[in-house]
Amino acid sequence: MKTINIIRDFEDKDLVIDSLEEIDERYFHINGLCPISLKEDVLSIALTESFSNLRLIENIKKTLQKKTRLFKTDSDQMISLKKDIFSSLTSKKKIELNTFSEHSCIAPIAENLALFTGGLSEIVKTVNRIIIQGYRENATDIHIQNMKDSVIVRYRIDGLLYDSIHFNTNMYEKLITRFKVMSRLDIAETRLPQSGRTTVRIDDKAINLRVSTLPTRTGEKISLRFLYGTHDLLSIKDLGMNKDQIDSFANHMSVGKGIFIIGGPTGTGKTTTLYSILQKLNDGSKNIITLEDPAEIEIGCGITQVQVNNSFGISFSEGIRAILRHDPDIIFIGEIRDRTSAQAAFEAALTGHLVLTTVHMPTIPDIVERLYQLEIDPLNITSSVIGVGTQRLVRKLCTGCSQKIKPSSTAKRFFADFELNIEYDFSATGCAACNNRGYKGRTGIFDNRYIDDENLISYFMNRGKNIKRKDKYIELAKESFNAIHKGITNSEEIIRSLW
Numbered sequence: 001m002k003t004i005n006i007i008r009d010f011e012d013k014d015l016v017i018d019s020l021e022e023i024d025e026r027y028f029h030i031n032g033l034c035p036i037s038l039k040e041d042v043l044s045i046a047l048t049e050s051f052s053n054l055r056l057i058e059n060i061k062k063t064l065q066k067k068t069r070l071f072k073t074d075s076d077q078m079i080s081l082k083k084d085i086f087s088s089l090t091s092k093k094k095i096e097l098n099t100f101s102e103h104s105c106i107a108p109i110a111e112n113l114a115l116f117t118g119g120l121s122e123i124v125k126t127v128n129r130i131i132i133q134g135y136r137e138n139a140t141d142i143h144i145q146n147m148k149d150s151v152i153v154r155y156r157i158d159g160l161l162y163d164s165i166h167f168n169t170n171m172y173e174k175l176i177t178r179f180k181v182m183s184r185l186d187i188a189e190t191r192l193p194q195s196g197r198t199t200v201r202i203d204d205k206a207i208n209l210r211v212s213t214l215p216t217r218t219g220e221k222i223s224l225r226f227l228y229g230t231h232d233l234l235s236i237k238d239l240g241m242n243k244d245q246i247d248s249f250a251n252h253m254s255v256g257k258g259i260f261i262i263g264g265p266t267g268t269g270k271t272t273t274l275y276s277i278l279q280k281l282n283d284g285s286k287n288i289i290t291l292e293d294p295a296e297i298e299i300g301c302g303i304t305q306v307q308v309n310n311s312f313g314i315s316f317s318e319g320i321r322a323i324l325r326h327d328p329d330i331i332f333i334g335e336i337r338d339r340t341s342a343q344a345a346f347e348a349a350l351t352g353h354l355v356l357t358t359v360h361m362p363t364i365p366d367i368v369e370r371l372y373q374l375e376i377d378p379l380n381i382t383s384s385v386i387g388v389g390t391q392r393l394v395r396k397l398c399t400g401c402s403q404k405i406k407p408s409s410t411a412k413r414f415f416a417d418f419e420l421n422i423e424y425d426f427s428a429t430g431c432a433a434c435n436n437r438g439y440k441g442r443t444g445i446f447d448n449r450y451i452d453d454e455n456l457i458s459y460f461m462n463r464g465k466n467i468k469r470k471d472k473y474i475e476l477a478k479e480s481f482n483a484i485h486k487g488i489t490n491s492e493e494i495i496r497s498l499w
């Protein structure tokens with residue numbers, strides 16, 4: 001019969017706490033054992049004389065794929081050993097995650113599970129928790145980065161980054177490997193940026209994620225982006241436009257030809273707005289083709305989405321010309337970036353198509369000025385443009401905790417510059433419903449002008465130049481003022497997002 005093979009009595013020097021961070025010590029604890037070091041493939045374990053469960057030791061070897069070395073302790077020594085290990089490991093791990101129900105585990109994905117047997121399953125659990133927490137908090141992105149002495153996980157929620165989890169750097173490389181395997185990236189490649197996708201299942205819902213790596217001085221950084229599906233797209237009514245804005249939008253789009261250009265800084269929801277418009281226009285009677293870089297969200301049945309791919313020769317301008325040979329009614333062009341793509345977009349609009357596109361410019365006069373800089377024929381501009389819009393995305397106050405307050409002097413000054421007199425404001429107090437952030441969800445602030453708008457006509461006449469800063473922002477400021485007035489957001493959020 002096999003017996004437990006004790007090496008010798010435990011000595012203090014045998015204990016290497018730092019090496020144990022991947023071990024789930026609780027498992028040992030409940031089974032009357034104590035892990036004391038993990039060196040390469042050898043796990044050292046302390047046990048008392050009374051321990052006789054040989055099968056448990058065999059199990060540990062098999063599960064963790066490690067050899068074991070066993071050391072004898074007396075029961076007093078065992079108690080103090082456990083206390084040392086557990087207190088220092090728990091404080092070191094610092095993993096503070098919400099509790100997840102058992103059902104919220106991520107479903108198996110096609111992957112090489114053999115890489116993650118045994119002790120590494122803690123890594124798998126950590127990766128799952130990182131993703132689930134992001135999903136639960138409606139994060140759009142998750143950033144995981146090695147900051148020299150700790151690994152930090154940050155979530156982008158309602159447009160802002162929040163620090164969430166810090167843990168020991170020893171886990172980092174394995175975490176990266178796990179993410180790479182999930183998204184079928186080359187695990188051996190650490191010097192080049194990589195990008196892939198994975199699908200996980202949370203609460204019976206398939207969630208698509210884009211996983212990107214970036215080599216940095218402190219190792220590879222991982223960024224995850226939640227890629228939402230058709231069902232997550234907003235209807236035009238939910239964007240934050242008021243009724244007049246929606247009606248005038250629908251009226252001008254119904255002409256069915258010309259170009260509508262929407263501007264605003266990065267991350268202000270330009271694409272979301274145009275996607276919801278496309279969905280509204282997609283009544284089955286029109287051929288809608290998009291050209292995007294990248295085409296991440298499936299917009300809907302019957303809409304053809306084309307991805308820009310410069311290495312295969314599909315640039316924005318070449319893509320537009322190719323699309324025109326497919327008899328489109330409506331073309332969505334992800335972004336006008338340069339002269340050739342701008343000219344191709346205007347040519348498409350001139351030949352009787354409805355073109356929707358975005359440009360990275362903050363205000364309407366800036367967008368107009370940009371069109372002239374891109375050397376679009378002035379006659380084409382005035383004969384093709386249906387409208388120009390700009391938008392901002394602001395966080396909405398949590399209805400559970402926001403309170404009416406007197407406006408600050410900063411808020412008064414800010415609105416006074418636009419000849420607006422703010423009488424009251426709202427605090428973002430914070431409560432359990434909003435995770436103490438004071439805000440929950442976002443809404444758009446819009447300034448849309450159509451070709452029958454006198455201001456827009458005068459901007460075209462001036463080629464967008466010589467417009468005072470105050471005048472460029474006045475409409476966004478008025479819309480923001482109304483949003484505060486209705487208690488949707490507050491001045492702090494407006495001042496942060498307007499410029």
Ligand SMILES: [Zn+2]
Nearest residue numbers: 398401431434
């Ligand atoms: Zn709240």
